[in-house]
Amino acid sequence: MSEAARRQRAEDSRILTEAECRQILERAHAMARGGGDTGVSIKSWWQGELRWARNRASLSSDRRNIEVTVIRKTSSGNQGSVVINQVDDIALEAAVRTAERISLMRTGPSDPGFVPKVPEYVRPPSAPIWSEATVGLDAGTRAEVARKMIAPAEAEGFYSAGYLEVRAAAAATYTTAYRDLLTGEYSPVENPYIRWTQAQCSNTVRDATGMGSGWAGLSSYDWERIGSESDALAERAVQKCKASRNPVALEPGRYTVILEPQAVADLIESLVTLLGASGHRGRESAENPLMEHPFQLGYDNATGLMLSKMGLKVVDERITIEHDPMDPRLGIVMSPLERPGPVTWIENGVLKRLGHNFNTGIEALDGINGLHQLRGGTGYRMSGGDTSMEEMIRTTRRGLLVTRFSNIPALPLDSSSMLTTGLTRDGLWLIENGEITRAVRNFRFTESPLFMLNNVEQIGEAVPVFRPTKKETGELTPAIVPPIKARDFSFTSLSDAV
């Protein structure tokens, strides 16, 4: 077998194909006893990674796994399910038997009675989310990329530490029941088979004293987009490291800041999460009088309802935050049940939508959002402007340039204002009279993303940032975010972080 063929074969088996997933259903159903229906829900993923530190590779791995949920609904009318990660005949049959036993152990009405037919649904199209470049990046190539990223740092006598990861995942759900309902609007089997890729690469460069630090990173479904930038990522981290050495301590206080896109993304992460419904953070909590939410407006005596700030201006009118599965630069896993199409949460500063889940007065929302869940906090695009970073710096009399933030807690300090805290990292510089004058020791900030977005002075071009999803089969969470210059950003103490 040629090297190319061998490699192709390895790549082919990285995740289960659609045919292989269907075959699992057929095999499981053939093993079934007791009539009824059989279903399988399959998650399959592969991940190749390379981690390096102090200019040397410390971890290289290729991992893959499958998670197969075997569902049996026997003539008892009740459902039993078992999760396995092996699909050989013995394992699959054992799972089928166990699922049947669970099904039979459950006691419930075997006849659901009248069930209306699920309405037809036309699945909206989505942008590409699969990249051959990502799935084809083998260990040797990954090592070569890392070597090239380490080289500039080593040449300067710096230390590079980084992480490169490529991943492919597939999810499939098939059932022998109600085959004609497979395209049902409310059926999770609407996507019988879907696959996607994700790639990420980040690089931190430190000097020998440990006082200078630079960072650069990107994530995308498509390795091409990162690979073509890998030299630039390496160079940027080195330059930032070099420029951040010998920092001086400044007094904490309110400063005009120029937040690089990554810093903006880090800061507004909690805001984006709040726009969604996950964990009852969206409309459920904004309209719940027992909860605190920054988009809660107040109780309306006339209607007896808690009103949200939907329809009201909540941030600078230049800010729009939206999500479009058709956006080719984003690359979002299409999930029609939850995100049926484009959603604009904030439009020209006005809060237009909040995510909600299925149980939030679906009937009350009839005609507005249909019966869908409307979640947020996955992939998003934030509107940009036309001010260059150079222009932002040139027009700043005194301010700080921030590379990124870290250590921002998952929950804000204050739920009503979204006041939160965190640290500047990997490059903070003082700007004086339109020029960067010196590196500055890191600060702890205490600020709200809402305050920042209401103090916007200038906005630059929105670009993809580093926002990978962590879970192997997690959906893609890309973000396109601009740099922002904002006034009166509150730094509350010095930090020893580098």
Added chain:
Amino acid sequence: MRFMQKTRTVRALLLAVTAAMVSASPAAGQQFFETSKVEVDVSKYTSVFDCMAAVDRVAKTLRAEEFHATGVWADTMPYDPNARLQPWPAAVGETARTCVTSTAADADTAGVDVWDILANLYLHAGMEDSARAVVERRLAAVEPDSTEELRGLLTDVLFLFNGHGVGTGIKPSRLEIGDDIVLDHIGRLPNLETRLNVYMQMVVTGGEDVSGDNEMAARTRRNLARMRAQLDSLTQRDVDRMVEQGGMVVGLTTEDVVNRLEGLGDYFYGLRFRLDSLRVSTEAYARATRNVWSRAYAQPPEAYDRPAGKRAPRLEGDVWLGCEQDPCESYPRPGRVSLVVFHTPETTRSRARERALPGMFSPGGGCVERAVPLRRLQDRFPELDIVVVARTWGHYSYVKKGVTPEREAELMYECFKSHGLDRVVVTMTETPGWRLPDPDGRWVEQPMANWTNYSFGGIWPDNDRMVHGSDLIVDQEGDVIHAVVAGRVRAGWVEELFAEIIQILLEREKGTT
């Protein structure tokens, strides 16, 4: 013993016949999967936890096997007050016995920290003396000044012997042993109000309507008498301490407390005595109920917050389905006993989702749990009118497009009919209201005549329960007899109570009461 074996054989034959009948359903031709063996190899088990797990497994498997043999969902079976007196199949006790003896668990030496599990196993194994010995050892370990610990343990003892111990509980309950143990130790509790608390627990645990002629009803009568005897010795000092500790209204006298506690006993455990007055007239029943309630809650009878005795308003509706005449005459119909069912998708939403088809959501709209007990009542009482009162939600389950009030009513009617409710009448009212402007878009509902009228001036049901609707029985004169919040008709005892009331009303009409 021989009689029991014979009964079991007959029962097995009946199950087989029933299974054969069921197999004539659409599921015919399907081959039932042979479930796992009931026998558990307890020789490998080393702890009481293992033993309890084995007992659980055997009990659950047997229960499932019975379900599949009969094809009947246990939760939809008519209420059988004697069900808890039926023992587990022998395999459950045998598993417990074999396991508990092979694990070297000794009632006299085993650690008291697992007393509840061990005692439960002994009870399953039919080793009551050992169970009692373990419980006694645990109670003996309580320090003299640990009043709360002792009180809590005595409550646990009652739960254990009532069949609610850790893991699979025992059947039948052995509350007579539990009561004995509790009465032996209750004197260790230093003050009367703590003892009273335990006596009340004895009444509540396994409590049965005192009018019954079974052993459990007799036990409830005995325990109520015990509680009353304690009340007789209640001093004002005791009352003051109860007020202080229990957050009761300040200024209560001994008589107040006695009245209240006795009234609560009568209110909750003397319902069927009050039904005797229903044989005379609805007014007599309502008056008796109001008076007992008044005593229990120390409120004037006029403040009674249930609709018993009130005139049932005429139902309104934009769409009527299933009524015998066109146009529909007014419901509840004069001269008929009516069961008025306020039904909302909320009532069945969560369960409907759980039991949806594979890979599908079914958010609301299901009716199986409401329909099954209603069908039984319909079949039992051909003279009964069952009226389902509904309001529009703008969708039925996931069907949204083209759902007019007429269509929504049709879909709901279809669901009830699919469960055999052939004579059900559905009245659907279009929910009035307006929509908040975009982007909020919420629907602001306005009061609806049926819901307003049947709140009887705002006393029933309260707002939290409104979303779950309610069920009411109305007599031939149009007066409400009894009302429960929806969903509770699922509870077997409510269905049985409704049946008893309906029976009385029909007999009263025929003059046979």
